[in-house]
Amino acid sequence: MISESSLEKLKILAGAAKYDVSCASSGTQRSNTNGGIGNASAWGICHSFTEDGRCVSLLKIMLSNYCIYDCAYCINRKSNEIPRTSFTPDEIAKLTIEFYRRNYIEGLFLSSGVLVNPDHTMERIVSVAKLLRTEHRYNGYIHLKAIPGASPQLIADAGRWADRLSVNIEIPTENNLKLLAPDKDFKSVLEPMKIISANILESKAERKIHRNAPLFSPAGQSTQLIIGATDDTDHTILKLSSALYSRRDLKRVYYSGYIPVNSYDTRLPVLNAPPLRREHRLYQADWLLRFYGFGSQEIVNPENPNLDLELDPKVSWALRNPHLFPIDINKADPAMLLRIPGIGTRSVPLILLARQHQRLNSTHLKKMGVVMKRARYFITCNELRSQNIQELKPELVRQLLLEKKAIGNDGAVQLKLFHPMMPALR
């Protein structure tokens, strides 16, 4: 039962789960059913923000922080002497419902250290989701972790109750994974992803025939990569992400700047601070892959294996491809508009609509939210030509852009995902 003594358990098990960065609660639109509690909103809702600037959307917690594995990068590894405890499935369900009823959270994100064996652990995780959906008649969001090595049947069960499943790859190359996590290999991680993706496809196909066929993990699956714990380049990382997006149909790949939790382990690098800037650039690149129509080869390639930490990846790409610019705002097609630095997914629809009414000039663009201090070097519009990248050459534009942001902050910036309510455009 939940009582004052749960405070200590919560402290340990939430603290153990905090390095998992996923917090999305979007991707499922589900209404409440008769007499039940909760719904899932398609765009997701954050309910609070911690002092590290991350959103709190879900009750992100571990069922237990006991673990039989000994992964070098993980705080919960077997050889660490830390306080260990477990919640029962009942306690987690009760806590979720009570938090949910008070509008503290959007749902549950449940993970666990590996107890006894993967199947045993997966069974306990699934039982919490089942409890919530059946006994508590809960229709809110549930994100479950699929434990590497769990049987296909248990993963299939999990997908019936959950909105999203995820398996963390953590280390982007197999050699490094084996080095840091001797109990795991790529197969044990990629296999569950394959099962999940096959089940999702099957469920989608069935629902085209029978409208009421059961859903399987309707908000898809996601994964996480740790950045900076190994020597893998951004090229390796983004190639992997891009393959996951296209071949496994992942909804999200999360990047987690490595925080030295086990600094005594000599297999790991010594860092003064977590690589937040690099993590931020990777998220920007990830956005370019998913929303801006870029291929990973355009962002990083063998000649430029790492992202430029000083400039965002879209600007870097534009500077490497000066022959494509300047672009005429009043004529260019949407795909090309999206590629202009300083113009994003919010301003493109406005530009497209507004230019049907009249020709646009830079004042219009500025008011619509285009970042002119970046865009000015890459566009022409309905006015006299200004100095653009053709006349100034990429090196000088780079200098000019860097001067403008000499006093930037080094912090990780949370990318804004969606405008909450549909704005003017549909």
Next chain:
Amino acid sequence: MNVFSFDNTFEGLLTLIFESYRQGRFPDEILSGEGSPGVLFGSTILVETDDRKAERVWKGIISHSSEENAHRIYRVFLADIRDTPLLLAKFICFTIDSVKNEETNFAEPLVLEVHKIHQKVCKEAHRVQMFVRFQKTIEASYYASFAPMYDVLPLCIPHFRDRYADQSWIIYDLKRNYGFLYDLKNVSRVVFDELKVNTQNGQLHSALLAVDEILFQKLWKQYYRSICIQERKNDKVHRQLLPKRFWKYLPEKGIL
């Protein structure tokens, strides 16, 4: 100078538009509410709200633009800022007088201004959905106080009604002194004369709280603290995403 005065309701504003066209006089200034200094101008046109006239203007807006545009006008009206009635009056007249549908002409200052306020209103409504915190009462119903910048509670009610269908709740706007009550069947508007609430933090008097309410607030606060990664502290982003004006209503930010 044409000065209009209306009762500060949305129907009132629409009636005002109707009267403008009927009299061929368009507003240069709009006064709202009772305290309008009518004598000062001598010629203030007093608009009496008429639902039928309002309905005609509503339909007129839809036929000259779109249903979405009409709803957008309503949401912008909820911004509850002094200048919005005049802006909206101009925008509605612009919509009705235009040959084509101009609602997407963002190069036109009026359209862009309305669009921007609309986004602010929607954002605030979304924030209500994010930051409302219910307290369980001894009657096992749930109470929340809030003070949104704009009058957005009406926009949020469908969300709460669907999500919390099996618990009765009240969401109360402390700034505007009204709220909505859901009794497991219907949602109704309520005004409390005597509110047993600490207006500093929106907390109900402790005698009214369910026995385990404080425990769950404590658990939530403990969770909120434990989930933060100290090595990544970023105060600037934190304040951007969670503006200070909301802190007093959030148990995780309180001193409990």
